Amino acid sequence: MPKEELFQQLKHPNPHLRKRAISEIAETRDETTIPQLMGILDEEDVVYRRSAVQVLGIIGNDAVPLLVDSLLNSKNATIQASCAKALTAIAVNYPDITFPELGLQGLQKALSDPNPVVYISSVMALGQIGAPALDILIETIENTDNIALAVTITGSLATIGGTKAQEVLSAAAANPDADPYIRESAESALSRMNQVTKWNSGG
Numbered sequence: 001m002p003k004e005e006l007f008q009q010l011k012h013p014n015p016h017l018r019k020r021a022i023s024e025i026a027e028t029r030d031e032t033t034i035p036q037l038m039g040i041l042d043e044e045d046v047v048y049r050r051s052a053v054q055v056l057g058i059i060g061n062d063a064v065p066l067l068v069d070s071l072l073n074s075k076n077a078t079i080q081a082s083c084a085k086a087l088t089a090i091a092v093n094y095p096d097i098t099f100p101e102l103g104l105q106g107l108q109k110a111l112s113d114p115n116p117v118v119y120i121s122s123v124m125a126l127g128q129i130g131a132p133a134l135d136i137l138i139e140t141i142e143n144t145d146n147i148a149l150a151v152t153i154t155g156s157l158a159t160i161g162g163t164k165a166q167e168v169l170s171a172a173a174a175n176p177d178a179d180p181y182i183r184e185s186a187e188s189a190l191s192r193m194n195q196v197t198k199w200n201s202g203g
Contacts, residue, residue: 003028007036010051018051026058034063038070041082053082057089061100064090068106071122077115084110084121091128099129108136111149120152127156134160138168151185158189158196166193 001009001024009021025033037059040052056063063086071083087103107129110122126133137160141153154172157165172178172186 007040010040010055011045011048013047018047022051022055022058025055029059034059034066037063038066041070041079042076049078049082053086053089056086057093060090060094061097064100064103064106068102071106071110071118077117080110080113080115080118081121084118084125088121088125088128091125091130099132104129104133104136107133108140111136111140111144116148119146119149123149123152123156127159130160131162134162134164138164141168141172147179147181150179150182154182154185154189158193161193161196166190169193 003025006021006025009017010025012018012021025037034056037052037056040048043049043052056067067083067086071080071087074080074083084107087107090103091099104126107122107126111119111126113119113122123137126137134157137153137156141150141157144150150172154169157169169186169190173183173190175183178186
């Protein structure tokens, strides 16, 4: 199928046709594919945009440099959030491949973006990347003045889990100087982590 036709199918109402187009574009890509997909990230059509994000997620690490560039330099929050979502998809699709340092640095910078859509989707991406992103999230929650950002990070720390995340959440929950909202969300993140641990150990 001609490339243009495949790209048009990314917005097709039939999910099966969309799925087929997504994998075919990823498999038959050339040097113009990633830039062309990046160009869809500001489309009004949500289905079209999500499909482009999915293809970029399948393409994987080769898409990271352009995604980071737009995440940090675009003036359009929809594009920036779509880039964070594509980075999340790469982490989900390739859990056994080390996530590129460039991607981690880009997401870390995006945490200080003034737009909640951008920093929340960046926290979600870092949560999905998991252990390699832990230090970034911990450093941010300990130093940020942005309460909404800190609250979002408590959720991602619980998702990543482990002793280090538990220590940071316990400290936040017990910190008398912390915002009550942060303390509360750290407490609920801790109890969620404990439930998961119990569940996994069959307790």
